[in-house]
Amino acid sequence: MRQLSALDAQFLSLETDAGVANIGGLSVLDGECSRNDLVALVGERSALVAPLRQRIMPVPFGLDRPYWVEAEAVDLGYHVRETRLPHPGSDRQLAAQVARLHGRRLDRRRPLWEMYLIHGLRGGRSAVYVKLHHATVDGVGGAQILAAVLDREPRPPRRAPAPPAAPDYAPGSAEVLVRAGARLVAGPVRLVRCLLETVPYLDEIPLVSRLPGAARVSGTIRSATRCLAKGEQVPVLPRLTAPRTPFNGPVSSRRSFAFTTLRLDEVKWIKNAFGVTVNDVVMTLTAAAVRRWLLDRGALPEEPLVTAVPFSLREADGAGAGNQVTLMITSLPTQIADPRERLQAVHAAMRRIKDRRKLAPAPWLQTWSEGMPTALTGLGDRAAFSLIAHTSPVINLVVSNVPGPQHPLYLCGRRVLAMYPVSAVTDASGGLGITALSYDGGIAIGIIADPTMVPNIWHLAGYLREASQELKSCARAGLRRAPV
Template identity: 45%
Template structure:
């Protein structure tokens, strides 16, 4: 039995009739040289052998009565792997458009909280004999980095796989009764006054280090110098209005694109920035083009939220969430690609400085302080009043997740690409996440179907923007 942290449980509270709390990804596989045909039986057997390495896949939620404390992960005595692994066939030869349409429907469906919070789909019928495996896991169980670590457990370095220790028969541990849970919750509640004093003391001690966030003398923190003496304000918490910062529906659209990491590094080296800066500039240019198409380009820069892993060596290999976030200006209001990249470079430096002064331990303690009953009630109030889409704190989440840099195999089939699919919420109807693998960056875009119906067009603009930056890099060289 393992108790969720407050941050883990927060992803449960974010679920509504229109939003889900899981993250997903699709592996595009070439089974041509696999020792055995990749079918549902083989995929199920492969995963069954590895379940002991990932205990959370056989655990379900146990809520504390009255929501007085964070829930627990407990062994599911009725665990049924065949429920979690399913098969979908596309009409041969399935196109990428058919694949993304099917994935949009699968990604929109919420997970059943009465069971372990994950599902896996084998998708056959793709052109050229390719197959895809789509997996979704609730964000309460994993973040981006722990999800990448989970993937390494499921993948192999050769088509033949690897030798695993003999699996012992699974015997679910007996869950605690309601009285035990209430006693534990009561003990934690009794500790709240002491915890309040401790949190207040920690906050007071950290105030000096957080001064750069509030000092009136740090214009460079609250604004971005364009280079010509003018300033682009980040206006943190006051994101401009866009078509995708509105109330979402339960329906989704997804799109994929892949770019050469070598091309991205060519731009990076030419302008003295980072790979992530180039990615952010690509997103800024693509969003600017899309917003112009829809006659909806704000006069000011967009605000982007960038998840940041704070997973240290002690947390390596553990699931759950170890994340912070930083806000950075996304200069969609500038029409020159070089200038957008320059501003992004400065914006991310400032965002890193802002994020660095926020003590992560304090954030974790605060998120764990409120009981789920209070958190869930606060979330319902926020969504019911439309606060998230009336006053969005940022416009879009852009996340860069590490991936394997060597060829890997799933059930003997070689992985060609891995496209991530993340979460959207009211006021945040578009998400861009990417994963690096074998010399390429693989972008996965997720959006509310009604707010961004032409998401594939937006994805195509990412390629156009990289081409513009490559031309600028060539001219500079």
């Protein structure tokens, strides 16, 4: 039995019918696969993947965070489903089906995942879409779960059956209430400790960083600490204010999804030509695509957008359950017209937050969550999200880049042609989210949005490809002008 972390529990408590907290992945397969084979594979591998077997056990009256307990029996007939696209089975039809499925809440009485085998894709392809509740795992962990059911060869050697999971008892109401009481008693001390631990990072926390004196206080604390430790000074973050955009405000329950793939070798060529990183290039392409979309609507702000960039806190071995992530806030220079200048601005901004994170790791998201009283967290957070959505945005969007395997993978003997990430949108993060996942020589980009805020989402996918070609042209022109 494992209790949810405070951050994992927040993903549960924040969820509403409009703000569904699902994340997922769409794998496109070269050929067809049968549901029976997929059910057999998931049944075999589920012993290796705890989130596929565990369900939520709430604490009475919501007095404490829920627990993960082993489900008595996992009904794979319920969790693994299949559907078929209408003719002609285009990529847009596939994306529309994924968007519909992604917007549905998961049943909290069961393990928090569903898998859909989708037939009828053009070209004899099929697809598998998997969704999990964000309370179970973050983006990196989700990619690891997916990898557990994939193979590195089409006909792998038969694995020895994994031993069945050890029985995990579900505690009685009396036991969890006693534990909840102990946490309530320790709550004030824990809150004070968490607040003290958060003070050095006030200038990184959305909304809090806007308070008068927040940056000065956190900077003074960090400087004093570094002087005593004779360490390097931590880079100062600029004070960022998110401008209003068409995709900021209360989200609806509708979702739209689009995807595209960029060639990793071309992105690497661009990054080498300009002396930046792959992530810098991805962020710059995102800025270019969003800029173009805003210009189309006459809604481009004069100021840069403010974006949240998730950073994994996992150890090198990737071990650990639940969400192990923090958010760094940075600017997205959509106001810059020149592609080269835009890339250099992204590079400077990303280097600043990376240098800062290296010198002062800031798990403020976990620390902040741990300090809040459990019984009030959901109500307070939902109220805060609603207030942000109806007044002024704290951030404009979330942009994430998740590393993936650079070799082919197979599912039920069929090669996985692409793996597209599917993220979430909320009142606080905005009605647009862009996530990239590198896989087998490509960078697969998934775009999720509220269609009432972001119509014509496929335009963004096209703008990403056009932005890549634009940067390539700039790099070639620069190389031609370079002295020999």
